[in-house]
Amino acid sequence: MLLRSESNEAEPAxxxxxxxxxxxxxxxxxxxAGCFARAHRLGAEAERRFxxxxxRDEADRWVNECGVLxxxxxxxxxxxxxxxxxxxxxxSSSFGCDHIEGETYSDRECSHVxxxxxVTEVSLTPRPHDPRCYRLSLPRTTDEVERELGRALxxxxxxxxxxxxxxxxxxGPNLEDLDPASFPDLPIDEQPVAPAERS
Amino acid sequence: xxxxxxxxxxxxxWPSATELERLGDIADLVLLPDRVDTKPDGLxxxxxREDAQAFRVDALHQELRVELVHPREAEVxxxxxxxxxxxxxxxxxxxxxxxxxxxxxxxxxxxxxRGDASGTPTVRYREARIVEQEVRVREIExxxxxxVALLRASTSEEDLGHGGTPQIEAES
Numbered sequence: 001m002l003l004r005s006e007s008n009e010a011e012p013a014x015x016x017x018x019x020x021x022x023x024x025x026x027x028x029x030x031x032x033a034g035c036f037a038r039a040h041r042l043g044a045e046a047e048r049r050f051x052x053x054x055x056r057d058e059a060d061r062w063v064n065e066c067g068v069l070x071x072x073x074x075x076x077x078x079x080x081x082x083x084x085x086x087x088x089x090x091x092s093s094s095f096g097c098d099h100i101e102g103e104t105y106s107d108r109e110c111s112h113v114x115x116x117x118x119v120t121e122v123s124l125t126p127r128p129h130d131p132r133c134y135r136l137s138l139p140r141t142t143d144e145v146e147r148e149l150g151r152a153l154x155x156x157x158x159x160x161x162x163x164x165x166x167x168x169x170x171x172g173p174n175l176e177d178l179d180p181a182s183f184p185d186l187p188i189d190e191q192p193v194a195p196a197e198r199s
Numbered sequence: 200x201x202x203x204x205x206x207x208x209x210x211x212x213w214p215s216a217t218e219l220e221r222l223g224d225i226a227d228l229v230l231l232p233d234r235v236d237t238k239p240d241g242l243x244x245x246x247x248r249e250d251a252q253a254f255r256v257d258a259l260h261q262e263l264r265v266e267l268v269h270p271r272e273a274e275v276x277x278x279x280x281x282x283x284x285x286x287x288x289x290x291x292x293x294x295x296x297x298x299x300x301x302x303x304x305x306x307x308x309x310x311x312x313r314g315d316a317s318g319t320p321t322v323r324y325r326e327a328r329i330v331e332q333e334v335r336v337r338e339i340e341x342x343x344x345x346x347v348a349l350l351r352a353s354t355s356e357e358d359l360g361h362g363g364t365p366q367i368e369a370e371s
Contacts, residue, residue, distance in 0.1 A: 078281035082234065082246040085277060094277045095267060100253050112249070112277070123281040 011050045015066075018042050022067030026131040029178050036071055036173040043068045043164030052161040054145075061139035064161050070135040071169060074180040076128030077136055081120040085112035126180060134180075202341030202349060209327060209334040210289070211235065212245070214268060216329045219291055223329075226266035228258040228298050229291035231327055233278040235270065245269030246278035250305075251288035257301045284321040285309065285343065289336065291327050296354040303350050310343055322346040 021039035024032045043066070046052060054062040086092070088111045089099045099110045128134065145159050146152050153159065164170070212235025213219070222229050232245040247267065258265045268291075269275055280286060287302065294302070306322065313320065323340040339346060 080279055080281040082236070082244055082276045083249075083279050093275075095247065095252055095255065095275050098256050098259060100256050101249070112252075118244075121281060125281050127284060129279060129281055 011046065014042060014046050014050075018046065019067045022070055022135075023132055025071060025173075026134055029173070033173055033178065036177060037170055039068055039071060040164050040167055040169035044170060047160075047162060047164050052164075053158045054161065057139055059139070061141055062145050062159055063137045063139045065135075065137050066161065066163075067135060068164060068169070070132075071173075071177065073134040073136055074176075075124045075126060075136065076131070076133035077122060078125055078128035078130065078133045079117075079119045079122045080129070082118045083114045084116040084118075085114050088113055202339060202345050205338050205340075207336045207338060209336055212270070213327070213334060216332050216334050219268075219327065219334060220329055222266050222268060223292045225264065227263035227295065228254065228301070229266045229268060230255060231268050231289035231291060233289065235273065243270055243273040244276050245273040246276045248286060248288040249277045249279060250285070252277075253305055254288060254290075254301060257305060258298070261297065261301065263297065263301075284323060284340075286323045287325060289325045289327050293326065293328065299350050299354045303347055303354075306343060306347050310347075319343055324350070 018039050021035040021042065025035040025039065029036075043052075052064075052066065054064050057063050083094075085094045087097050087099050089105050089108060090097050092099075094112070099105060101110050101112045103110055140148075142153060149159070168174070210231065210233065213231055214222070219229070230247060230251045232247045234246045235243065236246070237243045245268075251267070255265050255267065267275065285306070290298070290302075302324070310320075319342045321340060322343045323338055324346055325339075326337045328335055328337055339349065341349075
């Protein structure tokens with residue numbers, strides 16, 4: 001229904017669905033392998049119907065924050081540091097009670113809610129603590145976009161992404177996508193990025 | 200990836216070897232912090248691996264004596280690192296078979312919960328030992344299933360009277 005709808009809500013809903021599929025894959029690649037292909041197919045549909053325009057950031061660079069790109073990312077950007085938590089069961093501070101995060105007490109699952117985080121490092125790692133950190137936005141200058149297009153951008157032209165239309169992803173993940181840390185690291189500038197639309 | 204063993208210096212801010220020996224005598228499981236930092240305002244924070252809570256509670260349920268070592272004036276917090284490998288909290292001394300059993304059970308539980316998602320995780324197991332009146336840390340790192348097997352073997356040797364020291368051959 002959503003794919004056939006002409007409603008104004010169709011595009012935002014479609015893109016939300018893509019992001020949910022991406023998160024599901026990143027959180028459990030093997031068991032949610034089907035989400036890889038589905039995200040690509042929805043991405044292709046979004047591109048066909050609405051176009052996937054890049055956005056300008058504060059530094060006047062072009063960014064593409066679509067989650068589909070994270071499906072191919074082999075490096076995550078992950079923060080580390082000291083966290084201060086409160087237990088969701090009893091409110092105790094870190095190590096102040098006997099509740100273990102993830103376990104259930106009287107039908108309530110315990111979580112240790114972070115209320116303060118003293119970040120001491122941000123690292124690029126093939127195995128980030130939070131797998132959603134594979135989402136990386138790699139900004140590109142207009143010059144870089146134009147080099148990839150093979151021509152200058154027209155006045156007021158916004159470059160678009162055509163990744164999903166040409167990617168193998170619609171057929172499903174390969175071995176590298178299912179376990180990126182098991183394959184050799186790629187330098188950061190060789191990380192997959194969205195191609196701008198070619199003329 | 201094969202199992203690696205290495206020796207590293209202690210964390211700055213840990214008690215002396217003498218004090219750690221004393222603690223090792225009074226507690227069955229002694230957990231040490233990953234970081235001890237003093238902020239500019241004078242507040243000291245001792246941060247333990249988040250998973251130290253699970254080991255602590257498991258030990259308490261087995262009626263073991265547990266000590267979370269930190270400076271008396273320090274605030275206790277958790278330390279979360281960027282990588283997804285399982286870095287276990289520092290344990291003091293060569294743990295008894297009971298304590299090693301706790302570690303193995305907890306690791307096995309995590310492995311079972313994780314299933315086969317994203318491949319076999321890497322585990323870093325760390326022991327703080329007193330060697331010639333100095334504190335040194337022995338780290339064993341490798342695939343989770345292999346580390347579990349190594350720890351099981353170490354407890355079997357202990358049961359057979361061969362001592363509690365796991366024998367590892369580092370592969371080049």
